[in-house]
Amino acid sequence: MPQPSPPQYNVYRARRGLLGRRRSGDGGVPSPKPSRRGLRDRGLTPGRFVKWLLLAALGWLALSLVVFLVSAQIQSFQVGGDVGDALGGGGFPPIGATTILVLGSDQRSEDNAEPGSTSEEGPSRADTIMLLRVGGAQNQRLSIARDTRVDIPGRGRQPINAALAIGGPTLAARTVEDYLGIDVNHVMLASFDNFPPLIDAMGGLTYEGACVVGRVNGGYANGGVTVRVPAGEPTQLNGEQALALARTRKNECRPNETDLSRARRQQKIIGAIKNGVFSPKAFPRLPLIAWQGPRAVRSDMSGPTLLGTFAALAVTPSPDPDVLGSGSGEVPEEARAAAAQRLLGR
Secondary structure, X not given: OXXXXXXXXXOOOOOEOOOOOEEOOOOOOEOOOOOHHHHHHHOOOHHHHHHHHHHHHHHHHHHHHHHHHHHHHHHEOOOOOOHHHHOOOOOOOOOOOEEEEEEEEXXXXXXXXXXXXXXXXXXXXXXXXXXXXXXXXXEEEEEEOOOOEEEEOOOEEEEOOHHHHHHHHHHHHHHHHHHHOOOOOEEEEEOOOOHHHHHHHOOOEEXXXXXXXXXXXXXXXXXXXXXXXXXXXXXXXXHHHHHHHHXXXXXXXXXXXXXXXXXXXXXXXXXXHHHHHOOHHHHHHHHHHHHHHHHOEEEOOOHHHHHHHHHHHHHOOOOOOOEEOOOOOOOOHHHHHHHHHHHOOO
């Protein structure tokens, strides 16, 4: 028997009509208009807008994270000496608690020099001595007045700020450990040259506190910087003004102010920096802030550890200023022990 031939199929291609409608292949019957719901599905809906906005924000955060880690890795392990071998231990912030010694020296470059400061080549005393206890839901700070008299290992009884000039950050950390009876896990050295760029990257600093009128390097009239902060009023400061506020020793607004007041003011500045970095207005500037943040300090910490430290500071409220010192420079042992317990959150 002969086999039947396979059926024949005709293939038609749809084409647009004169009025732009697509015609079907069975006689040119116009296809139905797409529904409004279909058009919305193909367009930008509020839900899709929020989705893309969130993706863009996450991408911006990821970029800032990478920039921070690169900058931190460049700056890490530049403290000098044998700090890395002498210190260590502690937790990994923000999960575990760690104790960090923050030192600001009186060493200045030509642009930041002032009477009483030392050159970049010579040994420098500590202008700021502050301990941070961060991580593990802790956020405590303790400043030590720079003229506090202590026993510096191997050098006898001297002001505590001399330890940095004698033996660098390693001896400074050991001196603080012996004085308070605690372990110091890491060290940060503040950079006065790179502090103003960090503040400017944030778009300025909003500070509120007691009245301050300070003139650093002779004030504006003599080529220096003048800073004015009215009492109890939020004041916007640029990078140079914020640095001048941190360094002001003679407050014309309060002539009887001591170094203890200056240390409390420095702690308030750190709180203001934290609030500025994590404010909504700083979000568009995050990559620039992420680059300048690690450049403002030199530390023995790696990039991830430094990032964890900043994260721990961000997720915990700022504590009230706490300063250890006295007018005579001598602090009783009971006061030192109490300050150490407050720092450790006990």
